[in-house]
Amino acid sequence: MNAPFQPAAAVSLAPKIAAVLAELGDIPVLTEEKVVKKRSRDFFWYSPILNVELADKFADIVALPRNEADVIAIAAACARHRVPLTPRAGGTGNYGQAVPINRGVLIDMSGLDTIEWIKPGTIRVGAGAKLNEIDNETRKTGWELRMHPSTKRSATIGGFVAGGSGGVGSVMYGGLRELGNILAARIITLEETPRIIELRGDAAQKVNRAYGTTGLITALEMPLAPAWDWHDVIIAFDDYKACLEFGQDAARADGVIKKLLSPIAWPLPDYFGSLKPHCPDGKAILACMVAQPSLESFLALLNGRGEVTLNAPTREEPGATPLYEYTWNHTTLQMLKADRTITYLQCLFPHDRLISSILEMAALFPEEVIPHCEFIRFGGNLTASALPVVRYTTKERLYEIIAAHEAHGVMIANPHVITLEDGSRHKRADADQMGFKAEVDPHGLLNPGKMRSYVATQA
Amino acid sequence: MNAPFQPAAAVSLAPKIAAVLAELGDIPVLTEEKVVKKRSRDFFWYSPILNVELADKFADIVALPRNEADVIAIAAACARHRVPLTPRAGGTGNYGQAVPINRGVLIDMSGLDTIEWIKPGTIRVGAGAKLNEIDNETRKTGWELRMHPSTKRSATIGGFVAGGSGGVGSVMYGGLRELGNILAARIITLEETPRIIELRGDAAQKVNRAYGTTGLITALEMPLAPAWDWHDVIIAFDDYKACLEFGQDAARADGVIKKLLSPIAWPLPDYFGSLKPHCPDGKAILACMVAQPSLESFLALLNGRGEVTLNAPTREEPGATPLYEYTWNHTTLQMLKADRTITYLQCLFPHDRLISSILEMAALFPEEVIPHCEFIRFGGNLTASALPVVRYTTKERLYEIIAAHEAHGVMIANPHVITLEDGSRHKRADADQMGFKAEVDPHGLLNPGKMRSYVATQA
Numbered sequence: 001m002n003a004p005f006q007p008a009a010a011v012s013l014a015p016k017i018a019a020v021l022a023e024l025g026d027i028p029v030l031t032e033e034k035v036v037k038k039r040s041r042d043f044f045w046y047s048p049i050l051n052v053e054l055a056d057k058f059a060d061i062v063a064l065p066r067n068e069a070d071v072i073a074i075a076a077a078c079a080r081h082r083v084p085l086t087p088r089a090g091g092t093g094n095y096g097q098a099v100p101i102n103r104g105v106l107i108d109m110s111g112l113d114t115i116e117w118i119k120p121g122t123i124r125v126g127a128g129a130k131l132n133e134i135d136n137e138t139r140k141t142g143w144e145l146r147m148h149p150s151t152k153r154s155a156t157i158g159g160f161v162a163g164g165s166g167g168v169g170s171v172m173y174g175g176l177r178e179l180g181n182i183l184a185a186r187i188i189t190l191e192e193t194p195r196i197i198e199l200r201g202d203a204a205q206k207v208n209r210a211y212g213t214t215g216l217i218t219a220l221e222m223p224l225a226p227a228w229d230w231h232d233v234i235i236a237f238d239d240y241k242a243c244l245e246f247g248q249d250a251a252r253a254d255g256v257i258k259k260l261l262s263p264i265a266w267p268l269p270d271y272f273g274s275l276k277p278h279c280p281d282g283k284a285i286l287a288c289m290v291a292q293p294s295l296e297s298f299l300a301l302l303n304g305r306g307e308v309t310l311n312a313p314t315r316e317e318p319g320a321t322p323l324y325e326y327t328w329n330h331t332t333l334q335m336l337k338a339d340r341t342i343t344y345l346q347c348l349f350p351h352d353r354l355i356s357s358i359l360e361m362a363a364l365f366p367e368e369v370i371p372h373c374e375f376i377r378f379g380g381n382l383t384a385s386a387l388p389v390v391r392y393t394t395k396e397r398l399y400e401i402i403a404a405h406e407a408h409g410v411m412i413a414n415p416h417v418i419t420l421e422d423g424s425r426h427k428r429a430d431a432d433q434m435g436f437k438a439e440v441d442p443h444g445l446l447n448p449g450k451m452r453s454y455v456a457t458q459a
Numbered sequence: 460m461n462a463p464f465q466p467a468a469a470v471s472l473a474p475k476i477a478a479v480l481a482e483l484g485d486i487p488v489l490t491e492e493k494v495v496k497k498r499s500r501d502f503f504w505y506s507p508i509l510n511v512e513l514a515d516k517f518a519d520i521v522a523l524p525r526n527e528a529d530v531i532a533i534a535a536a537c538a539r540h541r542v543p544l545t546p547r548a549g550g551t552g553n554y555g556q557a558v559p560i561n562r563g564v565l566i567d568m569s570g571l572d573t574i575e576w577i578k579p580g581t582i583r584v585g586a587g588a589k590l591n592e593i594d595n596e597t598r599k600t601g602w603e604l605r606m607h608p609s610t611k612r613s614a615t616i617g618g619f620v621a622g623g624s625g626g627v628g629s630v631m632y633g634g635l636r637e638l639g640n641i642l643a644a645r646i647i648t649l650e651e652t653p654r655i656i657e658l659r660g661d662a663a664q665k666v667n668r669a670y671g672t673t674g675l676i677t678a679l680e681m682p683l684a685p686a687w688d689w690h691d692v693i694i695a696f697d698d699y700k701a702c703l704e705f706g707q708d709a710a711r712a713d714g715v716i717k718k719l720l721s722p723i724a725w726p727l728p729d730y731f732g733s734l735k736p737h738c739p740d741g742k743a744i745l746a747c748m749v750a751q752p753s754l755e756s757f758l759a760l761l762n763g764r765g766e767v768t769l770n771a772p773t774r775e776e777p778g779a780t781p782l783y784e785y786t787w788n789h790t791t792l793q794m795l796k797a798d799r800t801i802t803y804l805q806c807l808f809p810h811d812r813l814i815s816s817i818l819e820m821a822a823l824f825p826e827e828v829i830p831h832c833e834f835i836r837f838g839g840n841l842t843a844s845a846l847p848v849v850r851y852t853t854k855e856r857l858y859e860i861i862a863a864h865e866a867h868g869v870m871i872a873n874p875h876v877i878t879l880e881d882g883s884r885h886k887r888a889d890a891d892q893m894g895f896k897a898e899v900d901p902h903g904l905l906n907p908g909k910m911r912s913y914v915a916t917q918a
Contacts, residue, residue: 120687174713180753180757226580255638294639296642297638
């Protein structure tokens with residue numbers, strides 16, 4: 001892999017920053033180093049490799065736009081003075097998406113949180129709106145977002161689209177990349193006279209998981225799903241295979257409405273804090289969210305194969321901890337709280353030999369790699385992504401484990417790298433995204449270093 | 460195949476009927492022969508074979524229960540006097556489900572049309588409620604039935620569950636047989652002291668497509684789906700293969716909400732009456748229902764592969780003809796209106812070589828079998844059922860065509876037979892249903908002749 005992007009200009013940024021600051025008028029900014037440093041971080045420390053690599057990466061200032069006009073003013077100033085601009089919001093990512101590799105301005109989009117409208121089945125909302133606040137509003141009319149990351153209670157919709165791929169809900173709808181899961185994105189270009197571009201339908205994929213390198217997302221139009229009365233269910237199984245088999249059966253039951261099916265191997269549930277009483281010693285668990293009207297069918301399908309240790313309405317209010325905060329990358333976090341020596345991987349298993357592939361990989365690294373999967377739909381098939389916990393020793397060993405997965409036909413989206421290319425399952429930047437970047441970021445100033453293969457057209 | 464069931468008792472039914480009539484009190488009955496004969500029919504005439512076989516099958520009287528107490532009284536009287544009892548409602552079936560093979564009492568369940576309650580995502584309703592009236596009510600709170608036959612505007616929910624298998628909506632949820640698509644059924648047994656049995660969850664499958672042989676359904680609890688703003692869309696393709704390919708892509712797009720994807724080969728659309736202006740000469744069409752918020756994504760997926768000839772909100776009010784009345788077995792009906800020499804088959808194609816299998820069968824019978832498929836989910840996979848139109852010559856030739864399909868791995872649910880066994884893809888009665896029948900119909904009086912392999916336990 002290449003070293004992070006380091007243009008020669010990096011050392012002489014101070015006068016440019018001053019010039020930008022002078023042009024921002026009444027737009028709020030943060031300049032105090034301690035505060036700026038704190039805001040320049042995300043959850044990249046899940047990776048021991050990124051934790052070292054990104055330790056000294058900070059912005060010079062943080063700009064806090066209140067609306068789209070402010071975003072345009074900030075973009076124009078950065079373009080004029082050739083200052084790198086890195087967007088962030090909730091900062092809940094794990095790949096250093098929001099970490100400014102090359103200093104410059106960090107633009108915190110959280111202020112753009114207005115809901116423009118809610119229609120039956122769709123919402124148009126500012127990119128900075130928090131996911132839980134969106135759901136709180138849409139639920140009033142019977143709707144909710146189709147999917148959300150396990151960080152729903154602190155992440156924003158713009159951050160999810162720019163830095164995420166799917167999550168709770170993807171077992172029904174697939175990830176954000178599936179057609180129809182992002183209806184439109186409104187972006188601002190990084191030019192001296194910034195343009196506003198509305199990307200509709202498939203075109204909106206140009207900003208999906210591009211870390212903000214392909215334009216500053218100011219608004220999103222997203223599809224909604226019915227807001228079911230969800231129940232958190234935990235089922236304990238004697239072994240992981242039985243857990244996977246029932247999970248797959250439930251995932252494939254098209255008449256059973258669910259939002260989450262997470263098979264998690266022991267000893268991960270041993271780290272589940274307040275949930276521990278529902279996680280019997282030595283058992284694998286399936287963490288589930290099931291729509292209330294489907295609960296009876298869901299349990300009939302189980303037919304005694306496992307023990308139901310929790311079955312209660314999902315609670316997300318302050319003070320409660322929803323089950324989904326023990327799934328996806330929160331599973332890793334639960335163990336990290338107790339054991340900082342572990343890290344994780346991101347796998348996508350082949351759909352046509354799903355369970356055998358998962359078990360094959362688990363058998364290759366007993367004790368060292370602890371299985372944790374997430375059933376999802378992907379490209380029209382049911383499959384599983386996975387965020388197994390890895391007992392970390394060295395970078396070399398981690399890459400051996402990655403290579404072994406790939407050699408066995410398991411795709412890896414490496415979460416220990418900062419570039420889109422290295423983190424992609426295909427080890428390259430999306431061609432559409434790269435072509436589009438040339439249009440919207442001719443000077444290569446948007447979150448520089450993240451799209452490694454991009455060469456600025458007007459450097 | 461066996462001949463229809465004809466017990467020796469059939470000739471001496473008149474005194475028994477008189478005895479039953481005397482016990483029915485103020486329960487409305489129809490006794491005029493002309494009226495009873497008319498009510499004893501369904502749409503079995505789609506099959507030239509059944510049209511002959513069932514021509515002289517009628518009930519003696521029709522009972523019109525107003526509520527469950529009436530149903531119990533009718534069941535008790537029939538049990539006491541050993542009189543066959545055959546349930547019907549809309550009479551929209553095509554297999555003679557509602558035709559009394561062995562005379563007796565026809566019980567028209569249409570009067571049991573009360574909606575007990577509607578909750579978010581579920582409804583409990585009398586078996587005689589019409590499907591369109593259910594949707595009209597549930598739509599007031601944003602819900603609708605997950606699926607319905609193309610006869611929605613005249614069929615009842617009880618008839619659909621007792622005599623149907625799936626329909627418009629099965630491309631999302633699978634058929635009625637999939638877990639969760641029938642939540643509960645309340646039935647009355649055919650005994651001298653009838654019992655009321657509540658079948659919940661998987662147990663409700665005991666009455667699904669059993670033609671009323673396993674109990675008289677009085678109420679059903681059904682899951683609901685969000686009531687989308689549906690659009691009727693027709694897309695014309697130069698050839699059927701392209702039509703199938705796009706249909707499959709759309710069916711597999713988990714982020715695109717649809718209710719109907721029906722690939723229909725030319726010349727079927729030539730018979731589509733008021734829809735003909737949207738069906739260009741010589742083209743295959745894909746008849747679709749797509750949720751309004753998914754329309755843009757759906758058309759983006761099409762990407763110019765076919766020509767959109769209709770795109771308008773679904774209209775179901777009197778005077779309008781919804782697109783779905785040109786799909787499922789309404790497709791056959793449209794052609795039958797002009798050409799009484801045709802009939803049809805019911806196929807289920809293998810999901811793992813779907814398009815090649817459909818094209819293979821079409822190539823075997825050019826001109827003679829005209830392809831018409833319906834994309835559905837089945838057992839967790841996307842596949843297609845089909846109701847191809849067959850240019851009918853002889854029964855022998857029809858069975859040759861059926862045998863050729865089966866020899867090529869295409870399952871046939873034969874619609875030219877009246878028994879559950881012969882009409883099943885597996886050529887046998889469901890073991891659960893057969894075992895259950897012994898419990899609820901010890902005298903073998905419920906719709907006799909339809910479950911051929913059942914031998915009455917107390918004959």
